Amino acid sequence: MNKPRTLDEIKVAIAKRELVLPKAMEQVARKILEKPEIAAFDSTSVVACRCHVGTSTVSRLARHLGFANYRELRRVFQDHLRTQSLKTSDMRMPAF
Template structure:
């Protein structure tokens, strides 16, 4: 089913159907409205456990909203969020004004300076020390990311090796991240880069790693991003 969707569309759809939903379906629907990113990038098992409802109740809610099931609703919502969160889309919108078109290089440069300064201001030394302990005690460190996040993961692995830590970047190609995680040992560690638009394959892999007891340090844009629920240490950076 193809729909022209916005987040307002989901709100209107839920409001329209709300009175006919069961108590637990209303609970799930409200969570979708309050935390659309977490809903879109979580597995049905994670949602069921978090909301204390049955998986079948989540499926029935999706069907009540006109979807074949949870997977169709999740896929549509995650695709919408990826599009809305895309830095490229935000940048194009910002350049629509005439002043921005005339001075876009200086605007872009100043924006990056602002992001760096804002990131430094919220730097948490205690969290940093915790991440250092995880990496120092790990026999192997793996870095992971998709898209622009992959290049950051690759640079991170390079510099970790430069300071004599055994680091390797996960490739995103023939083997999925989840398949590559199978070979990891419990005392290994993973550095995950998860920036908008979020990659579902990264989040799935982090969930699999957490299940195996592997420590995860994440770099993301906000504490409500999907990767945080599977991470032991989370650093947030400005990406405006």
């Protein structure tokens, strides 16, 4: 599997079973996919605490998804939220 570039690519890989995750990693994946802001802004230790797993599980998930480290994975989530924010603000802009 190639490194996903977007949050949607991560979701598709998991849904298509291209990616099989051990239970603890799946727990983290579910949580951060449900609430992308967790992965976008929290450190590995905070994510681990929220998911009731060790920090190494969060780091392993990032590598399992094809990223060099958690920081790379976090960028995908940050980009996703930035894109969502821009779409939302574009919808609120009054037409002239």
